[in-house]
Amino acid sequence: MTYDIAIIGAGAAGIAAARTVLALGKTCVVLEARQRIGGRAFTDTSLGIPYDAGAAYIHFADRNPWVREAKRLGIETRLWRGWTHHEAWQGGAPLPEDQSAERRYGYGEFWDHLETLGESLTDTSIAEAAHHLSPSAREAARHFSRLALGEEPSRLSLQDYQVQWAGPDRVIPSGYGTLVTTAAEGLPIYLGAPVKRILAVSNGFELETGQGTVRARAIIVTVSIGVLKAGHIVFEPGLPTHILKALDGLDMGALTKVALAFDGERFGLKPGEDKILLDAPGGSMTFEVWPFDRDIVIAVTGGDAGREISQLSSPAAVDHVSGLFSTITGRDCRPNLRGGSLAGWWSDPFAEGGYAYAHPGAFSARQALMETGIEGLYLAGEATAGGRFGALMSVGGASYAGWEAAKRAIKRLR
Ligand SMILES: Cc1cc2nc3c(=O)[nH]c(=O)nc-3n(C[C@H](O)[C@H](O)[C@H](O)COP(=O)(O)OP(=O)(O)OC[C@H]3O[C@@H](n4cnc5c(N)ncnc54)[C@H](O)[C@@H]3O)c2cc1C
Incomplete structure (x- = not known):
């Protein structure tokens, strides 16, 4: 099946992107490598007591979309x-x-x-x-x-x-991961579908996953810059030099x-x-x-x-x-x-890694990632959130970035 937009990764950025795409009347699919949703927002319950193994605080809660989302879903948050x-x-x-x-x-x-x-x-x-x-x-x-x-x-x-x-920060007794996962309910997400290769074709992209090939007119890649730098996804043709240079200026803590x-x-x-x-x-x-x-x-x-x-x-x-x-x-x-x-x-x-940071002298690298120079290919996630929003390294920032990438992708499709 060919989708308007394929989104790689079902973390906060991927979820925000998918919700935006569907709200604006386009088709999409989210391909997630893990057997769970939420990425680095993960409430681990394996010990019988929930705790946030990744993100725990809703930072800049005065303007963080997750405060509103928690209210909508009836999930309690508390001022920290x-x-x-x-x-x-x-x-x-x-x-x-x-x-x-x-x-x-x-x-x-x-x-x-x-x-x-x-x-x-x-x-x-x-x-x-x-x-x-x-x-x-x-x-x-x-x-x-x-x-x-x-x-x-x-x-x-x-x-x-x-x-x-x-x-201000807010905390969530049931867990940040629980909140993010609940917000993703009903989205077209495929779990256990790691994207291994992205091939640019004449009218879009072909994505090779562990579960077969998916075609889309545009793609939003939300994997961490650690995953990109490790080469777990092969891009054909390869990512442009300015993106590789921007990735050199960033690393994962x-x-x-x-x-x-x-x-x-x-x-x-x-x-x-x-x-x-x-x-x-x-x-x-x-x-x-x-x-x-x-x-x-x-x-x-x-x-x-x-x-x-x-x-x-x-x-x-x-x-x-x-x-x-x-x-x-x-x-x-x-x-x-x-x-x-x-x-x-x-x-x-x-x-x-935990989350992306810029090396001294590479302050502009996050912003550079936002313009891939490849038609229809968008990079979004906590790493790009510092480009236009001062919300880097956060779940809220990843959501802003996913939302922005989806709007840009749809504008181009139209
Ligand atoms: C220990 C820790 C504490 C943190 N504390 C906070 C905090 O208190 N507050 C806060 O706001 N933020 C915090 N953060 C940061 C926050 O978790 C991240 O900024 C945010 O969750 C990133 O969301 P994302 O969508 O950009 O990336 P991710 O959540 O990483 O989502 C990317 C998704 O892509 C998937 N993926 C990877 N490779 C592939 C592939 N090849 N194919 C398909 N899917 C793939 C991953 O499994 C993942 O689900 C913390 C992070 C850590 C690690």
Whole structure:
């Protein structure tokens, strides 16, 4: 069958694109490699307790389309008011008050400095921007980069980060992944259909999938730039030089989560507490304790430490991380562990990383991806969301990007 538009990937971008195409009266199909919908918005229920293995926060909630969507679907969201208690640990003990104060001061100095840079920003790295600040501000830059952006600060373009929209966050007790999946109900999505080859033909494209060949007049490719760079999809003819150059300027960070489910023992810790082990091997690691008052702890790390953990097997990662969590519980927590799970996006062939970042000097790469120069071929997803919207690295941004690509594709078809 020939469709007006074929969409590759059933994550937030693909879902937004498909809904737009159908709303505007064209035919489409969504081809998804995995056996599930949602991509990097995934609420894992395999431990019997739902938790978001990928996206968890509805960022810039004042203008994020997912807030409206949750309301429409009757899915509860809550304003995120931050952790009830944040505590840093080092050398097997909480940081003494004077060192905690120093740490807070470092964060303040780092944020103030970014604010003073304002418009006069050059496309340098986050590490470079912080290099003349105090040691505690430089440490703040390192922790923030790894744990929020998933990458080492020397590799991150400061300008890319600075265009990001700010605003309130909301959380979803039933999970961001659940919300995204529910929004996709009724869409023409084929699961287990990895696209392997895209061939430009006279009046459109032929797509080779694990389930046969699909033809479409236009295509919207929403796979991560990690998947594109890994060459899992072969384009014939190949992608133009300016797209390959833009891809060179972008890479995937390695934000990584490990979930630990417990038998009800809470080790004296309260729901909503957040602990950070500053000296975890390879880089800092946070522990989000009993989110939504559930018997689960989510460990988060990023950058090279995230890469190392992602390459372990799930049981080995759970063992490693529960050993580290035992530092905080004060005794071996493993006898109370009911199960655990690694969300190793870095070693996942359908993600190839957490989310895209621009290298210093490559600030314009996201925008460049939006004009492929090939008639009828559109790239869209969280990586392109920073081109026109300051919504990069997010589910909301991916949706904006999918929606925009669909409108452009339809305009061309008309
Ligand atoms: C650990 C982590 C935490 C995050 N936290 C947040 C957060 O709190 N808030 C937030 O807004 N964002 C967060 N993000 C980012 C957010 O998850 C992504 O920006 C967003 O989900 C990306 O959506 P997308 O549609 O662009 O890509 P994806 O969700 O990756 O969708 C692409 C789809 O393409 C599929 N695919 C891959 N290869 C093929 C192929 N060959 N053929 C067919 N299909 C293919 C994939 O399986 C996937 O389903 C987080 C990400 C991670 C990893």
